[in-house]
Amino acid sequence: MRLSANIFVPAISLIAAGASSAAPQPAPDPELASATQAITQAAKDVTGASSGSDGFALDDARDAPALAGQWSAIRHFVAVLLDRRPELSEAGLRQESKRAGNIALNMVRLDRDSVLIGVEAEAFGDAFVLRRGADGHFGPALALDDSGPWGEGASALDAWRPDRAAADCRDAKDPAGWQRCGPMTFHNATALPAEADGSGRFVIVGRYVKPAGATDAYQLSIWRWDGHRAAPLLVRTFEQVADLPILVRGGARDLTIHVKGNHKSFIACGSCSGRQMEWQFALPPKGVLAPAERSLTPDLDMVDALYDRLLHARPAADLAAPAVTAALAPSISALRQQDKDDPSLGLLDGWKASRSAKGAVMLCVAADALERPLSFTIIPRNGRKWISAVRPHGGKTCGDGAS
Secondary structure, eight states, X not given: OOOOGGGOOOHHHHHHHHHHHSOOOOOOOHHHHHHHHHHHHHHHHHHHHTGGGTTSSBSSGGGHHHHHHHHHHHHHHHHHHHHHOTTOOHHHHHXXXXXXXXXXXXXXXXXXXXXXXXXXXXXXXXXXXXXXXXXXXXXXXXXXXXXXXXXXGGGGGGXXXXXXXXXXXXXXXXXXXXXXXXXXXXXXEEEEOOOTTSOEEXXXXXXXXXXXXXXXXXXXXXXXXXSSOEEEEEEEEEEEETTSOSEEEEOSSEEEEEEEEOOSSOBOOTTSOOEEEEEEEEOOSSSOOOOEEEESOHHHHHHHHHHHHHXXXXXXXXXXXXXXXXXXXXXXXXXXXXXXXXXXXXXXXXXXXXXXXXXXXXXXXXXXXXXXXXXEEEEEETTEEXXXXXXXXXXXXXXXXXX
């Protein structure tokens, strides 16, 4: 194949042609450039104020102005963007945030003039609502880091405050004090169905920051938005394994989340799913109701309840057959002698459930205090679950399909 000679154009000609056909570049936006620089400087201030804690907390409560300055700078940056592009999409916002620094911004449209913004900046995070005012400019209508006091029912929201982000905040003597101590970071948010009068509702899920561990503490807050102000309707704290979902379903009348609960007679490791619970929040025409809780591990709960009864010398005839309690009696006695105050099965090593053709559940359970895994037969009896038999499991573990 022959090549046409006219394709060989001097490089200088190509450069000249490209320069002449290039579209003119828009003039820099001074206010946006200034807002970006403010974020950069604020991030440096926070890095310096958290260096002794490896970036996972402020080194001292007196460093709170550094963190407050970062959130203020980010709010101003987003407001400047929205002033110029009121219909800015979440994808566009994320793209702009990458240019501003190592921050991730999430957006939920609440109405035509209001947006909920979630922020992740290194280990720290925040959430705020920006609303377009009568002058056409966007400004803050809610800032979790700069609001409150919230009152007793919503006092856990104080954990978003910069002065609660110091490393020693959770060392308070109050056992429940950790709920009001950060640092916090943004995890998720979504709009919820509006109330009967048209007021909006939304939910924010934040995560309590810590250096390591597979199970994290979270905070869920449900809010009313009347177009001008946001007010908390309900706040709850809970735990969940890091790689498991939290917001699992939202309907016209309810919101459902999954959380990691606790068993009574054994504990789950940090990376184990443990007792998975479903919390369903009903959304009536006004407000929100406390969650209805349902266990997602009902068969394991049966064995847990049986051991809890026996370890504390309480009757269990409604849970298991006499032959089952008799078979477990020697090991129960030994466990009670080892720890008279709080006997338990220790760490739950694994479990697996299978169902027979007749509807019975075969549940294998392995735990630290058991010499070998046990297989429990659970059947329906008088409309309830009942443990009819127990025997040693054939293997050393419950198998790699343990739930």
